[in-house]
Amino acid sequence: MLFPVESALKADANTVAATADYDIVIVGTGISGAIIAKQAAEAGKRVLILEAGTGANRTLAGYDDLLTTFYLAAGKDNQSPFPLNANAAIPRSPQLRKLQAGETDSSTYIVQSGPYVSDTTYTRIFGGTTMHWEAKTPRMLRSDFQARTIFGQGLDWPLSFEEIEDDYRLAEREIGVSANVEDQQYLGQTFPDGYVFPMRGLPLSYLDQQVNKGIEGTSVELYGETYPLKVRPYPQGRNSIPNPAYDGGKGYRPIGAVNTHQVEEGGRCQGNTNCVPLCTVQARYHSGKTLAKAFAVNGERRTPLVEFLPQAVASKVNIDPDSGKVRSLEVKVYKDPASPAYETFTVKGKVFVLAAGAIETARLMLASGLRSTSGLVGRNLMDHAYLLNWALMPQICGTMRGTSSTGGIVDLRDGPFRERQAAFAIDIHNDGWGWATGAPTSDLLELVDDRNLHGGDLRRGVIDRVSRQLLLAFMIEVMPVESNRIEVDPKYRDALDNMRPILSFTVPEYTMKGAAYARQFSRTVFARMGAQDHTHYDPSDFGYVAYDKQGYAIRGGNHLAGTHIMGTTKTNSVVDKNQRSWDHENLYLVGGGSMPTIGTANVTLTLAAMCFRSSRDILKSLH
Amino acid sequence: MYSYSIRTLDELKEFLHRAMQLEHATIPPYMTALYSIKPGSNQAATQILRVIVVEEMLHLTIAANILNAVGGTPDLASPGFVVSYPTPLPDGETDFQVSIQAFSREALATFLKIERPAQRPHHLVGKGLIERKTSPHTIALGSHPRHENLHFYSIGEFYSTITEGIKYLEAEARRAGTTIFTGDTSRQITSEYYYSAGGELFPVTDLKSALEAIELIIEQGEGDGGGIYDDDEHELAHYYRFDELVKGRYYQKGNRPGHPTGPQLQVDWEGAYPLKANLKVAEIEDPELLEAATAFNTRYGEFLQLLTRAYNGEPRLLLEAVPIMFEFRNMILELIRNPLPNHPGMNGGPTYEIPGNIQAAGSRQAEVIA
Numbered sequence: 001m002l003f004p005v006e007s008a009l010k011a012d013a014n015t016v017a018a019t020a021d022y023d024i025v026i027v028g029t030g031i032s033g034a035i036i037a038k039q040a041a042e043a044g045k046r047v048l049i050l051e052a053g054t055g056a057n058r059t060l061a062g063y064d065d066l067l068t069t070f071y072l073a074a075g076k077d078n079q080s081p082f083p084l085n086a087n088a089a090i091p092r093s094p095q096l097r098k099l100q101a102g103e104t105d106s107s108t109y110i111v112q113s114g115p116y117v118s119d120t121t122y123t124r125i126f127g128g129t130t131m132h133w134e135a136k137t138p139r140m141l142r143s144d145f146q147a148r149t150i151f152g153q154g155l156d157w158p159l160s161f162e163e164i165e166d167d168y169r170l171a172e173r174e175i176g177v178s179a180n181v182e183d184q185q186y187l188g189q190t191f192p193d194g195y196v197f198p199m200r201g202l203p204l205s206y207l208d209q210q211v212n213k214g215i216e217g218t219s220v221e222l223y224g225e226t227y228p229l230k231v232r233p234y235p236q237g238r239n240s241i242p243n244p245a246y247d248g249g250k251g252y253r254p255i256g257a258v259n260t261h262q263v264e265e266g267g268r269c270q271g272n273t274n275c276v277p278l279c280t281v282q283a284r285y286h287s288g289k290t291l292a293k294a295f296a297v298n299g300e301r302r303t304p305l306v307e308f309l310p311q312a313v314a315s316k317v318n319i320d321p322d323s324g325k326v327r328s329l330e331v332k333v334y335k336d337p338a339s340p341a342y343e344t345f346t347v348k349g350k351v352f353v354l355a356a357g358a359i360e361t362a363r364l365m366l367a368s369g370l371r372s373t374s375g376l377v378g379r380n381l382m383d384h385a386y387l388l389n390w391a392l393m394p395q396i397c398g399t400m401r402g403t404s405s406t407g408g409i410v411d412l413r414d415g416p417f418r419e420r421q422a423a424f425a426i427d428i429h430n431d432g433w434g435w436a437t438g439a440p441t442s443d444l445l446e447l448v449d450d451r452n453l454h455g456g457d458l459r460r461g462v463i464d465r466v467s468r469q470l471l472l473a474f475m476i477e478v479m480p481v482e483s484n485r486i487e488v489d490p491k492y493r494d495a496l497d498n499m500r501p502i503l504s505f506t507v508p509e510y511t512m513k514g515a516a517y518a519r520q521f522s523r524t525v526f527a528r529m530g531a532q533d534h535t536h537y538d539p540s541d542f543g544y545v546a547y548d549k550q551g552y553a554i555r556g557g558n559h560l561a562g563t564h565i566m567g568t569t570k571t572n573s574v575v576d577k578n579q580r581s582w583d584h585e586n587l588y589l590v591g592g593g594s595m596p597t598i599g600t601a602n603v604t605l606t607l608a609a610m611c612f613r614s615s616r617d618i619l620k621s622l623h
Numbered sequence: 624m625y626s627y628s629i630r631t632l633d634e635l636k637e638f639l640h641r642a643m644q645l646e647h648a649t650i651p652p653y654m655t656a657l658y659s660i661k662p663g664s665n666q667a668a669t670q671i672l673r674v675i676v677v678e679e680m681l682h683l684t685i686a687a688n689i690l691n692a693v694g695g696t697p698d699l700a701s702p703g704f705v706v707s708y709p710t711p712l713p714d715g716e717t718d719f720q721v722s723i724q725a726f727s728r729e730a731l732a733t734f735l736k737i738e739r740p741a742q743r744p745h746h747l748v749g750k751g752l753i754e755r756k757t758s759p760h761t762i763a764l765g766s767h768p769r770h771e772n773l774h775f776y777s778i779g780e781f782y783s784t785i786t787e788g789i790k791y792l793e794a795e796a797r798r799a800g801t802t803i804f805t806g807d808t809s810r811q812i813t814s815e816y817y818y819s820a821g822g823e824l825f826p827v828t829d830l831k832s833a834l835e836a837i838e839l840i841i842e843q844g845e846g847d848g849g850g851i852y853d854d855d856e857h858e859l860a861h862y863y864r865f866d867e868l869v870k871g872r873y874y875q876k877g878n879r880p881g882h883p884t885g886p887q888l889q890v891d892w893e894g895a896y897p898l899k900a901n902l903k904v905a906e907i908e909d910p911e912l913l914e915a916a917t918a919f920n921t922r923y924g925e926f927l928q929l930l931t932r933a934y935n936g937e938p939r940l941l942l943e944a945v946p947i948m949f950e951f952r953n954m955i956l957e958l959i960r961n962p963l964p965n966h967p968g969m970n971g972g973p974t975y976e977i978p979g980n981i982q983a984a985g986s987r988q989a990e991v992i993a
Contacts, residue, residue: 061666068663200815241815241942254818267677267818270945 010055011048011307013333017345022048022307023622025329025349027314027364029055030128031604032591032611033355034287035174038294039615041305045622047294048307048347050329052088052356053125054337055310058288060259066131070278076434078121078132078558081278085124085337086495088313093119093556096542104502110359111492111502117542118505120383120556122357126310129357129558130286130604132277134404135237137177137605138425139168141187141414144599147479151418153510154479155596158568158577167609169195172235173247174608175285176254178202178269179235186232187414198252200241201233202269205402205430208233210393211470214529215409220521222417229525231407231428237285237604238269238403257282258292273431275404309333314356315344315498317368317587325586326352332496340495351586351618355611358560358593359486363501365564365589366488372583373570378487380480380565382598384557385422385507387474387515388436389522391531392465399469400440402430409472412521413600422477422514425600432469433534435555440466470531474518477600478511480562507554512547515554559603561592578617579610586621590614627767629788632693632803637768638785639690643697645778646683646840648706649737650676651975652721652730655898658955659725659972664894668726671864678861682840684812684824687934689836691810692827693789693803697934699927705977708901723975724900725959728892731868738862739777740845740880779841786837793830804829809936816933816941851880896959898972909964912971919954922947924977 023045026033037047056062070081079092089109099105099114112118122129142161147154180201181191204212212231219228239254246252256267269283282289291306299305309331316330329352334342354361362378371377409426417423433439440462447453447461484506488499507515519535526533537544537553545554567573570582579594581587590611592603629635657672687697698704709720721737724730766774775781789803796803804827811826818824827833844861851863851874859867859874866881867873873885899906904920907913926947933940958971 060670064666064670242818244813244815251814253814253823268945270949 011309013309013345016048016309016347020348022046022349024351024353025347026353026355028128028355029126029287029291030355030357031130031287031608034290035608035611036353036615037306038290041294041297043619046305048309050312050314050331051126051310052313053310055126058126060257066278067280078277082123082125087334087337088124089494090124091121093121098540098542106492109500111500113502113504116505116507116545118503118556119543120560121558122359122560127286127288133604134276135284136602137175137235137237138601140599140601140606143414144597147597157596158566164609167612170612171605171608173198174290175237176239177235177237178240183233184235196243196245198243198246200243202236202240202406204231204233204407206398207430208407208428210397211428215525218528225415227411229409229411232410233407239267239283240269255289258288269403271402273400273404313496313498314364317370319584324584326584342496350622353588353590355590357591358563359501361589361593362486362563363488367499372574374573376565376574378563379482379485380562381484381486382478382480382562384559385476385478385511386555386557387476387518387552388471389535390433390436390471391526391533393468393470394530396467399432399467404431405429421517422511423600424474424476424514424518427473429471429473432466433471436471439469472522475557475600476511476514476518479508480596481508486563507545515552516548559598561595561598561603564589564593565596566594579614580617588614588618629784632792635693635788635792636690636695639686639695641768642686643683644704646679646686649679652723655723655973656726656730658952659895659898659959661894661896664891667888668868668890671868675861678843681817681824684817685836685840688811688827689833692806692833694806697931699931702980705975705980722900725898726895731865734865735862738844738865740862779845782837782841786834789833812938816938851878896970897968898959899963899966899969902972902974904974904976912961915957916974919973920976921978922950924979
């Protein structure tokens with residue numbers, strides 16, 4: 001899809017500051033801000049969208065520059081395509097280290113206050129974290145919305161599954177989800193008669209099929225219940241075969257790469273394994289695709305309704321003390337990512353939307369001195385806890401083919417056991433042990449340095465090692481706990497003199513109980529497949545957590561949530577079920593931060609659905 | 624001058640087979656130029672060439688859909704389907720040939736001629752097909768399938784003849800209470816199997832969809848009615864995309880042909896491997912290169928057979944063709960990045976001499992189809 005050329009223009013900060021008639025000012029170009037910008041523009045509203053990053057990647061050339069950075073990077077971590085920018089710094093996991101008791105590490109952008117050190121990341125560039133997401137798009141289960149009532153754990157949502165279901169379908173349309181309804185009807189998930197996803201499901205990888213061969217027909221027992229096992233495909237936000245039956249037979253038109261210069265690229269998923277951090281062909285959804293549609297909407301004067309101001313870091317929310325409404329937003333605009341020089345501007349609008357991600361939105365509120373009546377801003381921080389288990393399969397399984405993850409074991413996403421321990425969903429990683437050990441580079445170094453292989457022996461050695469690698473990533477449920485939180489302190493500031501986020505986190509016992517069971521579960525299924533377990537957790541690992549005489553290396557899942565939690569009153573929550581601030585009636589805090597629980601679903605689809613709901617509420621409030 | 628109208632269904636099928644041959648013939652030169660570009664250079668050229676190659680594949684498939692719609696049998700594996708490069712293209716004035724060559728000013732000049740708009744130069748307006756002798760064993764693109772020495776001025780003109788033929792034959796059929804669109808609709812390739820952001824594949828089942836399909840091919844190639852965009856005012860035609868590389872500047876909406884005013888783009892004319900133009904297997908002495916060149920040709924032949932099956936009632940096979948395109952890239956890169964012994968300063972390249980494709984001397988396309 002093409003952006004109109006005008007949209008490649010950056011708005012001028014002085015003009016923006018002199019403009020008094022924005023209907024909506026949005027902070028952040030991730031999927032939340034993008035959906036609200038698009039919905040508002042299509043309803044004829046005038047929108048300003050601010051982005052902390054440079055915005056260079058909104059053209060195909062800029063996107064390709066990120067790919068070049070990725071190709072050249074020695075370490076291929078989540079953030080490797082994204083150039084350093086101290087003015088819009090992002091967490092980078094390779095920089096982390098284990099903390100001593102009581103120690104705080106302020107050497108990285110997120111100040112790690114412990115005791116658990118999280119390698120969770122988010123991306124402060126155009127497109128937000130959808131620029132590096134894996135694009136798995138499962139819905140949350142019905143029970144996930146009522147965790148307190150059903151399991152006595154966590155919180156209930158002020159919304160039921162039924163209330164959000166229509167918006168799930170809108171989110172699936174916007175992202176262009178590829179899945180088959182029949183594959184997703186497990187654990188009581190239902191779909192309306194005749195519903196099909198926009199695109200057909202992507203096939204399971206050969207590795208998935210080999211794992212399935214080893215486990216299908218077997219089951220596990222947990223607290224007296226039996227759970228049959230099977231590998232099921234994940235719904236995915238990447239282009240596959242459009243389903244002609246979609247939308248009552250109208251079909252679905254996939255969106256390729258976005259660009260301003262008439263060059264139409266992108267298309268179908270090609271099965272590269274570097275979905276994270278960056279799809280080479282833009283087959284994977286990113287919110288630039290939604291913004292392309294928003295930028296294409298013109299107003300009465302044939303000028304675009306959505307203006308885009310990059311290199312603009314929101315630094316303070318100004319409140320009118322009489323009405324409690326947001327009066328303006330203070331924004332620091334920098335000229336050059338390499339220089340900390342900035343100018344401060346004040347931006348006005350009727351409605352303000354903070355869509356900067358669960359950590360940055362909370363950080364901005366706290367830095368503005370806005371803790372909310374409930375005092376819950378920044379608290380209840382959640383992120384899926386990942387436990388990695390890895391083994392060598394007895395046979396060659398074609399590891400490294402297919403997208404990052406096509407299938408998994410999801411039958412333990414729900415059950416009565418959730419009264420006592422966390423549920424989990426298991427991803428089968430088509431990219432081998434990379435996440436756990438740095439494979440295949442680590443394999444190559446070992447074969448060369450330790451075993452002195454070269455030539456044909458080395459090639460065969462690499463194939464034998466890598467193509468048998470199996471990594472099961474357990475995505476374990478984490479419930480809201482008020483002491484898990486983001487704070488700010490004037491002591492810790494970034495290059496633009498904004499306060500940095502301080503993260504305090506303890507992995508809850510409920511989750512660790514799930515982790516301990518996950519380890520046991522892995523041993524069982526590895527044995528059934530005849531796979532050789534290579535899992536080990538190093539006590540010096542930054543994410544090492546001791547539990548019940550064992551230790552586990554817990555990884556962050558980048559599924560951040562909870563920091564401006566949604567609820568039923570201004571005393572038990574920060575926002576209402578439309579993500580509107582209880583305290584400030586023209587302020588919406590949107591995204592994962594509003595979620596009261598995250599279940600075992602990657603958060604993007606759910607928060608996208610919530611933003612369609614909020615868009616309607618915002619438009620209603622403007623009338 | 625000779626002017627020609629299609630008057631029988633068999634003639635129409637021959638023209639449509641020739642249309643597929645014509646669409647396919649643009650792919651080897653564009654694809655070779657694309658892969659000749661050195662990594663890290665010529666970003667704009669890479670994007671433009673890649674998109675155009677992908678759209679030529681769309682055009683090939685659309686031509687197959689039309690041929691299927693009128694009850695024809697697409698055959699990309701028939702002898703002579705793949706032309707021998709260098710090959711002439713429709714042209715009335717200066718004689719030019721299309722070559723397999725590296726990305727260069729010369730290659731680009733040829734590409735512009737391939738995609739040039741349908742309007743004839745002033746002195747040729749109103750005249751019929753252009754007569755030009757070609758050597759007896761060469762197939763000239765854009766030529767009349769039954770009269771090899773008669774040529775169309777442009778690809779657009781060639782398709783206009785098909786459009787008129789379809790209209791004429793369908794009107795005639797309707798008067799007799801029937802239709803020419805008798806093909807099995809399950810043989811149509813739909814957007815499930817092919818899509819890119821530019822252009823959409825739709826089934827051809829009647830006069831309306833057939834004319835729309837031809838319109839799409841013409842507009843993507845040369846623009847709509849003298850404009851630089853297709854009719855959505857959205858997608859820039861191939862001709863003007865190549866022109867952007869020549870002018871070093873992007874077009875934007877409102878621009879007149881030949882006068883782009885968008886942002887500048889960089890072209891590095893040195894940023895391509897120096898592959899030997901129109902290389903033939905017989906010229907390759909190095910055994911490893913020879914093996915690689917032969918392996919590519921064999922695989923390409925298998926690919927055309929797979930496409931033939933896909934266009935003959937097995938559309939799902941198009942999905943299997945996708946990974947083969949990756950193989951082509953890897954095989955071409957191997958050829959293009961290695962020097963050609965005995966040709967100092969020149970590298971190898973794909974020859975597109977497809978086994979089983981060599982046309983017997985004297986045989987005519989018409990016989991192949993019949």
